[in-house]
Amino acid sequence: METAVAVKNLSVIYKNGFKALNGVSLELPAGKITGFIGPSGAGKTTLIRVLVGRQKIAGGTAAVLGSPAGSAKLRGQFSYMTQNLSVYPDLTVTENLNYFARMLGLRGTAVKTAVNGAVRLVDLGPQTEQVVGSLSGGQKQRVSLAVALLGDAPLLFLDEPTVGLDPVLREQLWKLFRELVGKGKTIIITSHVMDEADRCDDLVLIRGGKVLAHASPHELCAQTHSQTVEEGFIKLVEGQK
Amino acid sequence: MSPLKTLATSRRVLAQLHHDPRTLALLFVVPPVLITVLKYVFQNDLAFDRIAPMLLGIFPMVMMFLITSIATLRERTNGTLERLMTMPVGKVDFILGYAIAFSVLALVQALIAAGVMLGLLQVTVLGGTLPTLVGAVLAAFLGTSLGLFISAFAATEFQAVQFMPAFIFPQLLVCGLFVARDQMAQLLQWLADVFPLTYSVDAMKEITSHTTWTGRFSRDLAVVAAYAVAALLLGSLTIRRQE
Numbered sequence: 001m002e003t004a005v006a007v008k009n010l011s012v013i014y015k016n017g018f019k020a021l022n023g024v025s026l027e028l029p030a031g032k033i034t035g036f037i038g039p040s041g042a043g044k045t046t047l048i049r050v051l052v053g054r055q056k057i058a059g060g061t062a063a064v065l066g067s068p069a070g071s072a073k074l075r076g077q078f079s080y081m082t083q084n085l086s087v088y089p090d091l092t093v094t095e096n097l098n099y100f101a102r103m104l105g106l107r108g109t110a111v112k113t114a115v116n117g118a119v120r121l122v123d124l125g126p127q128t129e130q131v132v133g134s135l136s137g138g139q140k141q142r143v144s145l146a147v148a149l150l151g152d153a154p155l156l157f158l159d160e161p162t163v164g165l166d167p168v169l170r171e172q173l174w175k176l177f178r179e180l181v182g183k184g185k186t187i188i189i190t191s192h193v194m195d196e197a198d199r200c201d202d203l204v205l206i207r208g209g210k211v212l213a214h215a216s217p218h219e220l221c222a223q224t225h226s227q228t229v230e231e232g233f234i235k236l237v238e239g240q241k
Numbered sequence: 242m243s244p245l246k247t248l249a250t251s252r253r254v255l256a257q258l259h260h261d262p263r264t265l266a267l268l269f270v271v272p273p274v275l276i277t278v279l280k281y282v283f284q285n286d287l288a289f290d291r292i293a294p295m296l297l298g299i300f301p302m303v304m305m306f307l308i309t310s311i312a313t314l315r316e317r318t319n320g321t322l323e324r325l326m327t328m329p330v331g332k333v334d335f336i337l338g339y340a341i342a343f344s345v346l347a348l349v350q351a352l353i354a355a356g357v358m359l360g361l362l363q364v365t366v367l368g369g370t371l372p373t374l375v376g377a378v379l380a381a382f383l384g385t386s387l388g389l390f391i392s393a394f395a396a397t398e399f400q401a402v403q404f405m406p407a408f409i410f411p412q413l414l415v416c417g418l419f420v421a422r423d424q425m426a427q428l429l430q431w432l433a434d435v436f437p438l439t440y441s442v443d444a445m446k447e448i449t450s451h452t453t454w455t456g457r458f459s460r461d462l463a464v465v466a467a468y469a470v471a472a473l474l475l476g477s478l479t480i481r482r483q484e
Contacts, residue, residue, distance in 0.1 A: 052327045056483045070483055075329040086320030090257045102249035103330045131260060147324070 002030040004155055004186045005051060010060035012046050012209075020046040022209040023060070028188065028202065030155075033181055035200035036190040037229070043209040044190040045083060048157050051188070052080045065155060076104060078155040079148035083163075087143050089133035093124055096132060097146060104151040118146040121176060138169045145173070149180075156180070158189045162196065174199050194230035205233055212236045242333045250338020254312070255345065268308070268350055272300040273357035280362050293364045294449045295418055297354055297373060298441040301347045301381035303409055309343055309388030310401045317392065322480065332477045340385050340473060347381025348374070368448030372458065376448065379465045380441040386472035387437075393479030412438035417446075437468035 005028040012021040021043045028034045036044040049055035050062050053070025062069040065077055087096045097115040106114055119128055122142040127135060132143050141161065148156055158177075162170045174196075177187050181201075189200070197203055198217050205212040205220070213220055213236055217229050224232035258265055276293055283289040316322040325335060351374050358364045359373070366373050391408060395401035415425060415433040422433050433439045444461035451458070 054323060054327060054483060072329075075327065078327075080324060080327045082320040082323050084320030084323070086324040088253070088257060088321060089319075090260045091253070095253070095256055099249060099253040100324075100328075103246055103325060103328050105243075105246075105329055107245070 003027050004030040004065060005188065006061075006063045007047075007050075008061045010047075010050065010062055011058045012043075012050060012055055013058040020209050021050070024206075024209075024211050025060075026204060026211065026214060028186075028204075030186045031181065031184060032201035033177055033187045033189060033199070034202040034204060035197055036188070036204050036206055037194065037197045037200075037233070038192065038206035038212075040192055042192075042206040044192075044206055045159055046209075047206070048080075048159050048188070048190060052078065052157055076151060077153055078157060079151060079153045081144055081148040081156070081158045081161055083159045085132075085140050085144045087132055087140070087147060089140075090131060092129050092131055093119070093135075093143050093146075094128045096143060097150060100147045101150050106151070114150045114152070118149040121149055122146045123172070138165050141165060142169075142173075154184070155186045156188070158187060160190050160192070162191065162193070170196075194228070194233060197229040197233075203229065205236060207237060207240075212240065242331045242337075246330055246334040247337045247341065250335055251342040251345070254339055254342035257312075258342075258346065264308070268304060268346065269353050272296070272304070272350060272354040275300070276354060276358055277362065289362075290364050291446075291449065292418065293358050293362070294366050294373065294445040295442045297351065297358065297377045298380045298445040299413065299416075299418070299438065300354065301350055301377050302384035302387075302438060302441060303405070303413075304350070305343050305347055305381045305384030306388040306391070306409055307384075307402070307405055309339060309385045310392040310395065310404060311388075311398055313339065313389050313392035314395050314398060314401050318397075326480070326482050332480045332482075335480065336389060336473055336477050339389060340382060343385040344378055344382050347378050347385075350381070351377030366449050367452045368454065368458070369452075372448045372454055373445070376441065376444045376458075376462065379444075379462055379469070383437055383441060383465050383469040383472070386469040386476060389476035390472045390479065393476070409438070412436040415439070416442045418442060437465055440464040440468075 007024055007026045010021055010024040013019050036047060038044055046055055050057055051064055051069050064074055067074050094115065097118060098111055101111045101114045119125055122145050124142055124146060127139055132140055145161055162173055181187055201216060203217055203220055204214050215223060220229055220232045224235045226232035226235060276296055280289050355370060355373050359366060359370060391404050392401060395404060415429045416439045422430055440461045444458055447455055447458040447461060
């Protein structure tokens with residue numbers, strides 16, 4: 001199976017001395033939804049930031065699509081939806097998408113095509129001329145996701161894309177993620193909500209900067225003799241103590 | 242660097258301001274109102290004629306410093322810069338985009354303020370309108386560059402606002418607006434010599450009293466431009482791909 005991300009003995013230490021990641025080693029498959037699951041402060045966002053090239057590493061290696069994380073040639077090869085909304089609240093949906101499309105290097109009709117496509121995917125048609133700051137929380141989240149869908153990148157890093165969303169919207173977004181994977185994309189997603197773990201093809205349970213387990217939800221439940229991923233996670237944490 | 246991405250950034254910044262008419266009104270209305278108030282404070286045309294053009298070298302810098310430092314800080318804190326830095330975007334595209342957008346804004350601000358000053362208030366600037374506008378726009382460019390640089394040291398908008406009294410007011414006090422620089426203590430004169438606002442104010446003084454574009458005016462403008470470019474370069478260093 002093709003590898004999208006390869007991380008070996010990765011460590012990240014913040015300026016205040018906090019060890020955010022400690023000897024993480026992983027190989028994540030392409031063409032699947034991989035979930036980084038764990039409580040707040042576990043190191044999920046730090047790991048994503050390393051992979052998108054924003055976070056300096058203290059040790060080890062990280063490669064994305066065969067190139068070192070953060071290398072210039074990777075820019076445009078992946079999309080990144082940050083935990084913050086990371087869109088301009090004082091611009092309309094269309095103005096935001098037009099700007100980010102141009103920043104990806106799209107020009108002319110390609111901008112319009114990409115923007116229309118992203119708007120359709122996240123179902124924001126009626127809101128395109130509204131200022132983002134005036135939208136509901138869920139709609140803002142979808143604008144941020146639409147930006148990540150603009151360049152048709154093969155790899156998507158989505159940091160807590162469903163946090164704070166109502167169940168119906170979460171269901172819609174997971175349906176969309178599944179459609180995107182069906183078209184050959186790779187999605188790496190973080191969540192601290194355990195019931196989202198079941199929706200992933202591949203799970204990485206993280207706690208205290210370390211990987212507790214890396215398996216499919218089914219394998220994880222089997223290995224820990226648990227009914228749910230949450231139960232399995234708790235057993236792993238207790239076994240660690 | 243990509244000129245198209247730079248211009249897209251400028252357009253985006255201007256579009257953000259377009260959605261904020263109150264900020265635009267403050268930017269364009271406050272300077273001419275303050276200059277007008279000053280005329281009636283002085284009640285002495287000679288003193289007002291001397292000071293008013295200097296204000297055109299100060300207002301654009303102060304206002305652009307404030308607006309740029311806050312706008313850039315927002316980019317840093319709301320995640321948009323984080324996202325942009327993972328995209329195929331040059332740091333120069335981002336910084337120059339801001340500089341161009343705010344220079345356009347400064348030109349409009351300077352046109353309005355100069356129009357009121359030279360037209361309605363009948364201030365005499367021997368050098369004419371064009372050098373006055375050039376001086377004002379360069380001052381604004383300087384304010385934009387310094388704002389971009391300083392925003393890296395502020396964690397909140399509250400801190401960014403506090404940088405104005407900390408960073409701009411000392412320059413204002415020793416630039417020669419209130420007391421002639423040669424009458425100040427030696428230490429203050431040295432400080433004035435290294436502060437960029439001094440040269441912006443000097444440039445305005447120069448065109449007030451000369452009918453032609455003088456070498457000294459060019460030198461002052463060149464110093465202001467050099468400081469602005471240096472601040473932009475330093476500003477680009479504070480924007481990091483990796484943290």
